[in-house]
Amino acid sequence: MSSPERPETAVRSKTLESAAFGADPDLDRLPAPGSTRDWWTTAVVLGGQGYYARARAALDVLDRRTAGFSTHSDRVLASLSASTRASFLRQSGRHALAATCDGRALAIVDGPPVNPEAACDALTGLAADALGCGRLPLGWRLLGECRRRLDDGALVVDGGLWRQEIRIQWVSAELALAGGDFTRARRHAERAVELSGESESVRHRVKSDLLRSAALTGTDSSAAVESAVDVLARCQQYGLLPLAWASSMLIEGVSGGRTSPSAREIGDLIASRGGSLLPLS
Numbered sequence: 001m002s003s004p005e006r007p008e009t010a011v012r013s014k015t016l017e018s019a020a021f022g023a024d025p026d027l028d029r030l031p032a033p034g035s036t037r038d039w040w041t042t043a044v045v046l047g048g049q050g051y052y053a054r055a056r057a058a059l060d061v062l063d064r065r066t067a068g069f070s071t072h073s074d075r076v077l078a079s080l081s082a083s084t085r086a087s088f089l090r091q092s093g094r095h096a097l098a099a100t101c102d103g104r105a106l107a108i109v110d111g112p113p114v115n116p117e118a119a120c121d122a123l124t125g126l127a128a129d130a131l132g133c134g135r136l137p138l139g140w141r142l143l144g145e146c147r148r149r150l151d152d153g154a155l156v157v158d159g160g161l162w163r164q165e166i167r168i169q170w171v172s173a174e175l176a177l178a179g180g181d182f183t184r185a186r187r188h189a190e191r192a193v194e195l196s197g198e199s200e201s202v203r204h205r206v207k208s209d210l211l212r213s214a215a216l217t218g219t220d221s222s223a224a225v226e227s228a229v230d231v232l233a234r235c236q237q238y239g240l241l242p243l244a245w246a247s248s249m250l251i252e253g254v255s256g257g258r259t260s261p262s263a264r265e266i267g268d269l270i271a272s273r274g275g276s277l278l279p280l281s
Contacts, residue, residue, distance in 0.1 A: 009034035013041075020044040021163065022200045026239040033058075036065045036073070040080050048203050050241030052088055053274025059085055072113060079108040079118035086125045091242060092276040095132030102126045120146050120164040127171045131178055139175045143168055166195045166204055173211045182218030189215045203243070206234050210247050217254055225255050232259060241270055245277060 012034040019027040020041040025048055033039045039062040046055035062081045066074040082105035089098035106122035109115050123146035130139035146168060150161060169192035176185035192208035199205070210231045216224035228250045235244035248263035261269075267277055 013038055016041040016045065018200075020048070021204070023202055025049070025201075025203045026237070028239070033061075036062065036077055039065065040077055040084065043081070043084055047084065047088060048242070049239050050245075050270045050275055051273045052270070052276075055088065056085070056274070069108070072115075075108050076115045076118045079105040079115070080121060081105075082108065083118070083121040083125050086129070088275075090125075090128055090132060093132070095129045099126060099129035099133070102129055114149075116149060116161055117164065119149060120161065121167070123149070124164070124167040124171050128174065131171070131175055136175055136179055139171070143171060143175070162195060162199050163201075163204070166192050166199070166208065169195065170207065170211055173215060177214060177218075180218075182215055185218075186212065186215035202234075202238055203240060206231060206238070206240060206243055209234075210243060210250070213247070214250060217250070221254050225251055228254075241266060241273075242275070242277070245270060 012031040015024075015027070015031050016033070016038050018024045019030065021044075025045070027045065030042060030045060033042050039058050043055040043058040043062070046052075046058060059081045062077060066078040066081070069075045069078060082101045086098040086101035086105065089095070089101060102122050102125035106119060106126065109118045109122070123142050127139040127142035127146070130136070130142060146164070150164060150168075169188045173185045173188035173192065176182070176188060189208065189212040193205070193212055196204040196208040209227065213224050213227040213231055216227060228247045232244055232247040232251065235241070235247055245263055245266040248259040248261075248266055251257070251259050252263050270277055
């Protein structure tokens with residue numbers, strides 16, 4: 001029988017969860033991880049802030065702690081680690097390598113007992129990887145499989161899978177944008193905005209608004225820029241550097257002007273933190 005979690009460990013975990021999936025994404029003095037899962041949430045927080053080298057180091061610790069998959073929890077966390085590494089690779093444009101990590105993430109948990117959190121993270125990641133490789137039909141099929149698993153009554157968990165539901169809408173909007181269907185993209189982006197608005201996650205609300213801005217580029221470029229300017233301001237407020245870079249790229253690409261700081265300057269700062277985003281022309 002496992003020993004009860006110490007109060008200080010529970011407080012650390014709650015603080016990290018709030019930074020990763022709640023109201024404090026700009027937390028700059030992270031508590032030392034007190035549990036194995038804390039190493040994953042630490043990596044999520046650091047990745048959201050653009051500290052990619054530190055995030056990968058946290059995942060390295062997590063991988064060592066879960067090596068051998070001695071428990072179901074180890075399998076779940078090892079899968080989440082692989083999916084998180086894949087997301088960092090996607091942001092650098094290395095979609096084929098990301099697919100390898102996402103495939104590993106799915107393989108680790110694709111058997112009883114199934115964990116919907118990890119399995120759906122891997123499937124939406126694989127769909128985004130397929131998009132990056134130009135395989136849009138495959139991306140849609142993978143999202144369909146993720147939806148099937150979410151709708152399977154056997155996979156219902158307490159508290160719901162709000163993050164996985166939002167991720168499905170994100171990737172759906174991105175696939176629709178890649179296919180030139182701005183109406184469909186906006187529908188999925190609006191649904192992501194709605195779902196994220198019901199959560200406490202600042203980061204998920206900001207990214208959902210960014211995707212809605214992108215969806216507007218096909219029908220109302222002025223509104224798209226106006227929305228993206230608001231998103232950029234919030235990214236700067238909360239220290240969400242990768243999303244700040246993406247919103248700056250959108251603004252500069254549509255308006256022809258430069259943001260302050262510019263997308264290139266934001267990219268240089270991310271590079272200093274160990275990141276490598278898609279190259280600027």
